[in-house]
Amino acid sequence: xxxxxxxxxxxxQNKAVKHIDGPALIIAGPGSGKTRVITSRxxxxxxxxxxxxxxxxxxxxxxxxSEMKERIFKILDSNPVKYLPNIGTFHSFCAYLLRENxxxxxxxxxxxxxxxxxxxxxxxxxxxxxxxxxxxxxxxxILGLISKSKSQLxxxxxxxxxxxxxxxxxxxxxxxxxxEKLTQSNAMDFDDLLVNAYFLLKTNINxxxxxxxxxKYLMIDEFQDTNFVQYKIARLLSxxxxxxxxxxxxxxxxxxxxxxxxxxxxxxxxxxxxxxxIYLNQNYRSSQNIIDASQSVIxxxxxxxxxxxxxxxxxxxxxxxxVESYDEIEEAEKIAGEVNKIIxxxxxxxxxxxxxxxxxxxxxxxxxxxxxxxIPFQLVGGTRFYQRQEIKDLLAYIRxxxxxxxxxxxxxxxxxxxxxxxxSTVDKITQNAYMNSLSCLESAKSxxxxxxxxxxxLSTGPSKNINMFLDILNxxxxxxxxxxxxxxxxxxxxxxxxxxxxxxxLSNPEERLENIEELISSITNFDAIDPKNKINEFLESxxxxxxxDSIQDDTERLTLITLHQSKGLExxxxxxxxxxDGTLPHILSFDNEMEMEEERRLLYVGITRAKQRLYLSRxxxxxxxxxxxxxxxxxxxxxxPDSLVVGHNVNKPDKNxxxxxxxxxxxxxxxxxxxxxxxNAGEKVxxxxxxxxxxxxAVNSTDDIELTIAFDQNKGIKKFLYSMSGIIKI
DNA sequence: GTACGTTCATTTTTT
DNA sequence: ATGAACGTAC
Numbered sequence: 001x002x003x004x005x006x007x008x009x010x011x012x013q014n015k016a017v018k019h020i021d022g023p024a025l026i027i028a029g030p031g032s033g034k035t036r037v038i039t040s041r042x043x044x045x046x047x048x049x050x051x052x053x054x055x056x057x058x059x060x061x062x063x064x065x066s067e068m069k070e071r072i073f074k075i076l077d078s079n080p081v082k083y084l085p086n087i088g089t090f091h092s093f094c095a096y097l098l099r100e101n102x103x104x105x106x107x108x109x110x111x112x113x114x115x116x117x118x119x120x121x122x123x124x125x126x127x128x129x130x131x132x133x134x135x136x137x138x139x140x141x142i143l144g145l146i147s148k149s150k151s152q153l154x155x156x157x158x159x160x161x162x163x164x165x166x167x168x169x170x171x172x173x174x175x176x177x178x179x180e181k182l183t184q185s186n187a188m189d190f191d192d193l194l195v196n197a198y199f200l201l202k203t204n205i206n207x208x209x210x211x212x213x214x215x216k217y218l219m220i221d222e223f224q225d226t227n228f229v230q231y232k233i234a235r236l237l238s239x240x241x242x243x244x245x246x247x248x249x250x251x252x253x254x255x256x257x258x259x260x261x262x263x264x265x266x267x268x269x270x271x272x273x274x275x276x277x278i279y280l281n282q283n284y285r286s287s288q289n290i291i292d293a294s295q296s297v298i299x300x301x302x303x304x305x306x307x308x309x310x311x312x313x314x315x316x317x318x319x320x321x322x323v324e325s326y327d328e329i330e331e332a333e334k335i336a337g338e339v340n341k342i343i344x345x346x347x348x349x350x351x352x353x354x355x356x357x358x359x360x361x362x363x364x365x366x367x368x369x370x371x372x373x374x375i376p377f378q379l380v381g382g383t384r385f386y387q388r389q390e391i392k393d394l395l396a397y398i399r400x401x402x403x404x405x406x407x408x409x410x411x412x413x414x415x416x417x418x419x420x421x422x423x424s425t426v427d428k429i430t431q432n433a434y435m436n437s438l439s440c441l442e443s444a445k446s447x448x449x450x451x452x453x454x455x456x457x458l459s460t461g462p463s464k465n466i467n468m469f470l471d472i473l474n475x476x477x478x479x480x481x482x483x484x485x486x487x488x489x490x491x492x493x494x495x496x497x498x499x500x501x502x503x504x505x506l507s508n509p510e511e512r513l514e515n516i517e518e519l520i521s522s523i524t525n526f527d528a529i530d531p532k533n534k535i536n537e538f539l540e541s542x543x544x545x546x547x548x549d550s551i552q553d554d555t556e557r558l559t560l561i562t563l564h565q566s567k568g569l570e571x572x573x574x575x576x577x578x579x580x581d582g583t584l585p586h587i588l589s590f591d592n593e594m595e596m597e598e599e600r601r602l603l604y605v606g607i608t609r610a611k612q613r614l615y616l617s618r619x620x621x622x623x624x625x626x627x628x629x630x631x632x633x634x635x636x637x638x639x640x641p642d643s644l645v646v647g648h649n650v651n652k653p654d655k656n657x658x659x660x661x662x663x664x665x666x667x668x669x670x671x672x673x674x675x676x677x678x679x680n681a682g683e684k685v686x687x688x689x690x691x692x693x694x695x696x697x698a699v700n701s702t703d704d705i706e707l708t709i710a711f712d713q714n715k716g717i718k719k720f721l722y723s724m725s726g727i728i729k730i
Numbered sequence: 731g732t733a734c735g736t737t738c739a740t741t742t743t744t745t
Numbered sequence: 746a747t748g749a750a751c752g753t754a755c
Contacts, residue, residue: 420733543745562742563743
């Protein structure tokens, strides 16, 4: 077997790759080739007669897993890798373990994986059952507490033991009911996958031994983002052979809100006494200027891993470019222009360019403007394909047909399309289900048919409608048993008149119909490991992978991606956008020092994705929910030295004043606002592009004046920030 | 009881 | 933009 991956490794990388016996901890900076080291090591092991099946490689994100598979695939030049369940995320690996050994658990092999949407729907139902206020017991927050407890391997009972406040007592009740509902629906949430896999291995010694025998070598990428359960699972899997090889960078830890635990790295050496620790501080990715900028940002953190990253490149590279725009549309337009310029004047391809942002909502403006400018792009995550209403509806039908206990799906589609089963009937169904420990479907069936037995009564109209719905389900079930999945979907659309519903009730019906077509083709083309189990495998991939938008690598596209998802990736040119206080750092981390440091690491991750060109973009005003807010520059921008930046630097106007005059964690003033004369409604003004107009209104905002101006001819009414607009009085 | 229009509040990151 | 909550018409 010809293996080329081991060429061109430096001394330390080589040492890491060839360190075979016992535990190894690789602390590596950005761009040091972490994934490359892992894949090279796998290749090297294979070269030394270890079967690829004896190696388990666990990653944190799907992207990382598929990247790794792709690389291994290239190195080994053969394709069993594609289907290997032992190279993947922790979650998919655990789901695999659980399904393989479902007979040891009290669960059906085809358990469902409840995603965030399903989880929230369950929590809301529980709150309804228990008569608790959604405003106080915010579902997302409750889920956070439950997740935290689970990832500490605490049981529900243990959670219940340590409660002092009335609030926590209710959280405990919610948690208990939540878990019961999941069990009843034969479903697991993301944390259950990990927890159950852990207990499965922990309590079945023979099983554990067999997996220790099976997986002789264990690799973990992005180790800084593992949580407690994941670490415990890793310990079990490496229990016998102790060939555990982990790679991580504490400065890139950005998932603490998901209970990622940095102490896993710190304790590693204690837990594995013979650990070989290798540091990789040389950066092979970025130019010196980019590295310098990243260092200047990260070095302001108190909790910093102390080390010096140095570049493998000789030249300093391009200066970092700042982009300043009026609002998010102009930001997207300027970046679109810059992208076109780069494509025209350099060798850079669209696939070498990424636009990154803090929150998914920020992708909207880019989608709009790039579509308009015919710049092909690929949206990673975002309002994901599988989160779309019409897709969720159809998947809910499929899920319910396969598993009648799936209450989340039942409640989603019981009246979608509307079929005369309104809120009060649904309330009765869930109430009856709660009181008699029934699934919602059973509850509905009994309410509609044997009314004598229940305290709750339905009148004839809703009863008839429920039975109509049950008939539809029955027919679909029969259909599902003797036809292909695309026929089932066609049948669903047919019998529910979903198309009519969609056209008359939802926005953008054409787009939604296209999405349904895409769903059908992606199911049809889905490559199942076990073809007989195709639909279940597909549903699992929908919950766990959720990433189809990013699989299309056949055409040249620019990438739109959140900073979180960008981890582990690299691009020739990176546009970091939304560098405003409140966006990055996000406003919700303002009063928490730890979270603020994590936001800083997030920017660090973003900066270090760039190889050659880095753009830092911010706006003066960002729209949210109808409203629009004046934004100050991100406080992090002030940490990047002037000398590294070309364009308008936030530091420049303040050049002579000492930096300490600037209060880091307090409200920062927009220093870029020019001194301006008064301007009032009714005055005549001139704009550089739109020409002459009349001020309709002039409203003072934090640091500026918001102008609404009506222009001559057909240019219409436009809004500006005075300091940015170039508007002059005439 | 249901459908449908209006109003009001919401406001991160992901497996 | 989206969903819950409320009011109104059938």
